[in-house]
Amino acid sequence: MIKTRLAPSPTGFMHIGTARTALFNWLYAKHTNGKFCLRIEDTDRNPERYFPEAVDVIYNELKWLGLNWDELEESQYARSSRHIEVANELIKKGCAYYCYLTPEELEVLREQSRKTGLPIKSPYRDSTTPPPSNIKPVIRLKMPTSGVSILNDIVQGEIKVENQLIEDLILVRSDGTPTYNLSVVVDDHDMGINYVIRGADHINNTFKQMQIIKAMGWELPTYGHVPLILGQDGSKMSKRHGATTTEDYRKSGYLPKALFNYLLKLGWSHGDDEIISIEDAIKWFDAHDILKSPAKFDHTKLTALNALYIRNSDDEELLNITLPFIEEKVQHQLSQNEKSLLLKGIPYMKERAKTLLDIANMGIIYIIDETSNFTPTFDEKSIKTLNSDKNKIDEIIKDFEEKDIPWTKEGINDYFKEKANQYDMKMGDLVAPPRVAITFSTISPPLFEAMVIIGKQETIRRLKTYR
């Protein structure tokens, strides 16, 4: 059985790249009927980077994307003693050694290694060098000094590196805590992970980790190194590229399905298919098909995809997921009546919205009335339009109050059409000022439909109030 895993460190946010790695791991596990495991790599206890709430962020964002895990290891830190145990075993086997190099000495050696092109060599590698008494040692792995290591990566293909070029990595810090490279290997082994799909920035580490596995006599997992996601400038996507976390997109009204679809298509494809359902993704996704060239993240395409998913959403479902955004905007819980008004407006909003935030902004026009604590803001163009012909607005108000206009889309349409004929103007021009008074903008969902939804009374009220 195939067992994949995601091993994020709790940083307080979930990077888009981590999310895609999670997606690939999850999909491949689903595709093969295997298991997707989650392990929190919280071994870095540096107070600047460590805070416990960060773990919840991982859980929440993963759940939001719909990537549920089959197994959880909630603290790598809690397994430290097991990692140390392995380090000691490695020493016993003669595969690792205590190294007493001071930071200053290391600095010098590093300087040298940059010149020679060879990794630093600790003098304590040979047991002949006597250890100084006042220094706490680290434990280093003894890398082979000859031969070539070969990594058969399912996405990158065969990668060869000369062993003499790989440094004796630190397994245990001088304070007695295990390092990342040791911990991952031990945990992956103990959890039975046999497919390691992770970012390509780990390729170099893999060669070190393979030596630990070899020294312990464990079975090598299958590796797949997914190329990094790049920002528009072509460098590894990072915070300076703007919105780079799933939270950023969740909060600005992106649908998890849209992000799912976008991330899936970034570095993997299925012919010319653009819109891929989760079911099809599971059916089609094979980790061996992941592309090896890095891709640039394109916000615009994600947004287009999001708009499409919004348009294709079921009205009621869409209303429900948009609710938090609207309630945030109006600062109160929506009543049943408000919800039903909104629901009527959804068909018109969803083909105009790029994000749920857009719907929240547009939705206002369907729900406010004289009791609402809401003051519209008009932009310059709107004010100009409003002021262009107040007399006509007054006439319209009068007509609405006195004439018996059928309050349907057709009825209202007929009224304005006739009125426009009367004045020999285009209906669009005639309708512009009332549009601003009713929807607070020169740009809005269809006006007549909106008027029907809010009712004649509210229509007249707005015309009178904002004329």
Place this chain on the structure above:
RNA sequence: GUUCCCAUCGUCUAGUGGUCUAGGACACAAGAUUCUCAUUCUUGCAACACGGGUUCAAAUCCCGUUGGGAAUGCCA
């Protein structure tokens, strides 16, 4: 510096030696529909980084060049 990786329209990609005057999507431009804005539809613009091979034949295989990226931590 060293090691490793990458290279098709602006972007994501299809393409696994002939069906490629290179296909799709986003973006962009034009037009049609229209009460604004959108949606929808039609059309257009636009790419195999370069140079050598291999082959009857190369976007596709090999080598080199150039360009880009990553790693090089007692972070993960």
